[in-house]
Amino acid sequence: MAESLRIANCSGFYGDRLSAAREMVEGGPIDVLTGDYLAELTLMILLKDRLKDPQLGYARTFLKQLEEVAALCVERGIKIVVNAGGLNPSGCAEAARKIYQKLGVRAVVAHIEGDDLMPALDDLQKAGEKFTHLDKGMPLSSLEANIVSANAYLGGWGIARALDRGADLVICPRVTDAALTLGPAAWKFGWARDDWDRLAAGVVAGHIIECGAQCSGGNYSFFEEVPDLYHPGFPIAEMYADGSFVITKHKGSGGLVSVGTVTAQLLYEIAGHEYPNPDVTARFDTIKVAQEGPDRVRVSGIRGEPPPPTTKVCINYLGGFRNSMTFVLTGLDIEKKARLAEDTFWRLVGGRDKFAETAVSLRGGDRLNPATNEDAFALLTIAVKDPDPGKVGRAFSGKVIEMALSSYPGFTMTSLPSDANQFGVYWPALVSATAVDHRVVIDGESSSVEPVIPPARFDKPASPVVEGGAVPAGPCRDLPLGTICGARSGDKGGNANVGVWVRTPEAYRWLESFLTVERLKELLVETRDLEVDRFALPNLLALNFVVKGLLGDGVAASLRSDPQAKTLGEYLRAKVVPLPVALL
Numbered sequence: 001m002a003e004s005l006r007i008a009n010c011s012g013f014y015g016d017r018l019s020a021a022r023e024m025v026e027g028g029p030i031d032v033l034t035g036d037y038l039a040e041l042t043l044m045i046l047l048k049d050r051l052k053d054p055q056l057g058y059a060r061t062f063l064k065q066l067e068e069v070a071a072l073c074v075e076r077g078i079k080i081v082v083n084a085g086g087l088n089p090s091g092c093a094e095a096a097r098k099i100y101q102k103l104g105v106r107a108v109v110a111h112i113e114g115d116d117l118m119p120a121l122d123d124l125q126k127a128g129e130k131f132t133h134l135d136k137g138m139p140l141s142s143l144e145a146n147i148v149s150a151n152a153y154l155g156g157w158g159i160a161r162a163l164d165r166g167a168d169l170v171i172c173p174r175v176t177d178a179a180l181t182l183g184p185a186a187w188k189f190g191w192a193r194d195d196w197d198r199l200a201a202g203v204v205a206g207h208i209i210e211c212g213a214q215c216s217g218g219n220y221s222f223f224e225e226v227p228d229l230y231h232p233g234f235p236i237a238e239m240y241a242d243g244s245f246v247i248t249k250h251k252g253s254g255g256l257v258s259v260g261t262v263t264a265q266l267l268y269e270i271a272g273h274e275y276p277n278p279d280v281t282a283r284f285d286t287i288k289v290a291q292e293g294p295d296r297v298r299v300s301g302i303r304g305e306p307p308p309p310t311t312k313v314c315i316n317y318l319g320g321f322r323n324s325m326t327f328v329l330t331g332l333d334i335e336k337k338a339r340l341a342e343d344t345f346w347r348l349v350g351g352r353d354k355f356a357e358t359a360v361s362l363r364g365g366d367r368l369n370p371a372t373n374e375d376a377f378a379l380l381t382i383a384v385k386d387p388d389p390g391k392v393g394r395a396f397s398g399k400v401i402e403m404a405l406s407s408y409p410g411f412t413m414t415s416l417p418s419d420a421n422q423f424g425v426y427w428p429a430l431v432s433a434t435a436v437d438h439r440v441v442i443d444g445e446s447s448s449v450e451p452v453i454p455p456a457r458f459d460k461p462a463s464p465v466v467e468g469g470a471v472p473a474g475p476c477r478d479l480p481l482g483t484i485c486g487a488r489s490g491d492k493g494g495n496a497n498v499g500v501w502v503r504t505p506e507a508y509r510w511l512e513s514f515l516t517v518e519r520l521k522e523l524l525v526e527t528r529d530l531e532v533d534r535f536a537l538p539n540l541l542a543l544n545f546v547v548k549g550l551l552g553d554g555v556a557a558s559l560r561s562d563p564q565a566k567t568l569g570e571y572l573r574a575k576v577v578p579l580p581v582a583l584l
Contacts (some may be wrong), residue, residue, distance in 0.1 A: 005188045005239040007181050007205070011035035011082070012212030014042045014059050020212065020234050021065035025072055027250035030236060031188075033073065034180040035062060035082040036210045040314055040493070041555045043174070044424040046086040047149055047316070057088030058171075063095055066169075071105050074168060081159055081180050083172040085111055087149065090441070093171045110167035112158045113446070114438040115174040117150040117313060117431065124435055131313060131429035135494055135548065140429065145317040148424065152436045153312045155278030156202070157193070158449045159183025161440045174314060176277050178206030181237055189241040193279075193452055200282035200304025201243035203275065207282075208247055208265050208299070209235040215247060215265035216295075217255035219566075221486035221573060226261075228254030244300040246292060257295040260486060260503070263540050267499025269490040271546050272535045273463070274305070278433060279452050281305040285463050285537055303461040306454035310430040319425035319557050320356065323392040324383035325400045326414040334365050334378045337408040341380055344407055348399040355392065357385040359559035379414070383559040385423070393420040426554035428493045466538040471513045472506055472580040481523075482573025484583055485511065489569035494558075496550040496565035498572060501542035507583050508541040514577070520545055523575045524568075 008030040010021040014037045024033055037059035050057035062084035073080055085092040093111035100107045117124065125131065131140035131150075140147075154172070156179035162170045164187055172180070182202035185191070191198045208215050216235045217226035226232065233253025238246040247262055249255060266287065273285040281304060288301035329337045342360060346352045364378030386392050397417035404411055433451035440447050481500075484507055489498040500515060502508050521528045531548040547568075555563045562568070 002240050005032065005185060006030045007032040007034060007184055007209070007237045007239060009034050009036070009209040009212055009234050010065065011037055011062070012210065012214060013037065013039060014045065014061065016212055018061060018064060022068045023253070024234055024250070025069045025078060027233070027253060030078060032079045032081060032184045033069070034184075034209070035065070035084060036177050036180060037062060037082065037084045038086060038174060040316075040426045043087065043149055043151065043314060044316055044556050047424075050087055055088075055091055058086040058092035058095075059084035062092070063099060066096055067099050067103070070100055070107070071103050074105050074107050079163060079167070079184060080169045081172070081184055082170070083175050083180060085171040085173045087116070087151075087173070089113060089171045089173045096169055096171060107168040108166050108442065109169045109171065110162035110165070110440060110442040111171040112154060112162070112173055112175065112439070113441060114436055115151045115154050117152055117436075118147075121147065121150050124431065127435075129431050129435060131315065131427075131431065134428040134430070140315065140427065143317060143427070145319065145425070147315060147317045149314070149316045151314050152431055153278060153314070154436070154438050155179050155452065156183030156186060157279060157452070158438050158440050160187040161447065161449055162442065163187040165440070165442055167442060177210035178203040178277055179279070181206030181209060182277075182279060185239045188239070194306075194455070196280055196304030196306060197302060198243035198304075199280035201245060201302045202239070203277050203280060203282040204266075204284075204287060204299065204302050205237040205239060205245045207275070208262060209237050211265060211268065213255060214268070215261055216249050216257050217261055219488070220256075220261055220264055221482060221488070221570070222260065226256040230254065243302060244298065247297045247299065248295055257297055259289050259291050259297055262289055262297045262299070263501050263542060264486055264488040264499070266540060267488045267501060267542055267544055269492055269497055270499070270544060271492070271497065272533070273537070276308050278307055278311045280307055283461065285539055286461070287539055289540065305460055306458050307433075307452050309433055309454055311433050311436060313429045313431050315427035315429055316424045317427060319423055319553065320385055320387040321389040321392050321420035322383065322385045322423050322559070323396050323418060323420050324381055324559070325397050325417070327380040327400075328410075328412045328414060329378040329380055329408065330376045330410040331370070332366055335362070338362050338378070338380045340408050341403070342382065344403055345382060345400060348402060349396060355384040355386045357559065359383045361561060381561065385557070385559065389420040389422070423556050425557045426493050464539060469505065469509055472510045472582045475581045476578035477581055477584065478576050479579045479584075480573060481575050481577050482570070483579060485573060487569030487573050489565050489567070491551055491555055491564045493554045494549055494551045496547045496568055497544060498547070498565070498568045499542055499544045500569070500572065501540060503541065505541065508538060510580055510583060511543060512536055512538070515543055517545070520572075523577070524572060526550065
């Protein structure tokens with residue numbers, strides 16, 4: 001068999017299963033252990049840590065995992081590559097060295113630098129970098145707020161350089177999630193900087209395994225098909241030199257690796273056919289997935305293109321303060337009770353227009369003959385945001401309690417009055433790749449990593465030709481869309497994506513014809529006044545929709561009850577539509 005590189009993931013977010021690192025190292029043969037700890041929201045969490053203690057700013061849970069596996073990884077030659085460095089990769093690297101010393105283990109610890117643009121932000125703007133908001137089209141210079149972080153997304157070549165120089169552990173800051181897999185693969189197989197197809201395969205593999213067990217049965221629409229979802233195994237990307245790879249997991253572990261679970265993850269938090277990274281642009285319309293065996297899915301055929309001349313930047317600024325209170329409404333006349341509660345509350349606080357932003361949501365309605373007390377509940381949530389913490393603190397939440405004995409029957413709340421919470425706002429932008437000083441640091445020595453510059457000329461690969469066929473016709477039955485469709489949704493700043501997929505070419509022909517942008521807006525009332533883009537991925541039997549502005553200013557600032565759009569896909573699957581009987 002061809003030589004492979006087995007890259008295992010042990011974390012999909014800051015707070016994921018602590019035991020996963022040990023499970024992946026002890027559960028079977030692997031060559032590289034990776035962990036993804038960062039998201040836009042996580043950077044705000046780490047920033048608050050660092051403001052309290054300048055020595056912090058990294059994912060501290062990684063250090064607990066490292067202590068469990070460090071000795072065994074060195075003994076077996078397993079490399080560790082993580083983005084746990086967050087806002088302080090050098091501090092995380094130093095803490096890791098102390099763990100190796102405590103264990104009496106010799107190891108080379110490297111860390112990556114250069115993502116932090118805060119010190120150079122003013123100079124970069126003077127040099128012509130506008131940091132224009134990707135959704136709103138506004139230059140950063142128009143922002144009148146306190147910017148607290150600005151981190152460029154680095155690629156995988158710094159990781160490859162560190163491994164080539166003998167690193168046993170590579171601590172990364174804000175690199176792309178896929179870079180954690182691409183870097184080791186490029187190092188192992190000696191891929192060139194312009195080997196676009198193979199590099200694109202590394203990005204796709206990284207995208208599949210970056211969210212941990214989410215590609216091995218977690219958050220899967222057809223969850224009842226997944227064995228032992230109580231403790232699913234984390235994924236492994238079995239990489240090959242030609243760019244093909246197999247997604248699998250350790251034998252005997254829970255969960256499921258199937259075409260469906262892999263497809264669902266491929267659709268997570270993407271936009272169109274092109275998936276740009278600092279090292280390469282992967283073409284998602286060329287990906288081929290096939291079940292090779294139990295818990296083994298082969299992924300091949302991936303085409304790549306040069307990366308853009310820019311790289312993404314995650315900028316965060318302090319947006320103000322927020323608070324919310326939730327009324328419990330019970331039994332009959334729910335809408336009338338909600339109207340009374342809301343109108344009374346706004347009068348008590350001096351009017352709705354007193355606040356910079358408000359949101360009101362009512363969940364549930366009249367319940368006749370409820371089976372239990374709780375079954376009769378509906379929830380009315382009033383949320384507010386404002387630059388002034390005094391407006392949204394106790395002066396806001398305390399007024400709710402004043403209504404307790406003088407409003408609708410059955411008055412109660414889900415929580416006691418609370419103080420205002422400060423929130424950050426995400427500002428997505430681009431910066432020239434040449435403006436980023438990507439560096440690798442080992443034993444105090446720093447070396448620069450040149451950015452990937454796209455060639456002046458490149459012939460883009462054509463999209464694969466898709467065989468046509470008749471759209472299934474005949475009688476239909478009104479059933480939930482999820483009867484035949486899976487879905488996966490997520491957030492990208494203020495936008496949300498929802499990918500919808502089916503299992504057969506016949507079902508895809510129906511889906512492609514039926515689920516237009518107009519139909520989606522009919523089904524999801526929240527999207528009707530928003531711009532929605534649709535991208536067809538017939539190679540995956542899938543459609544992907546990007547709903548622009550659904551999440552406002554992003555997860556940290558959104559007043560939606562689901563600010564990360566995690567539920568959007570399952571909400572869509574619950575909608576009743578006419579399904580062709582031929583597909584059932």
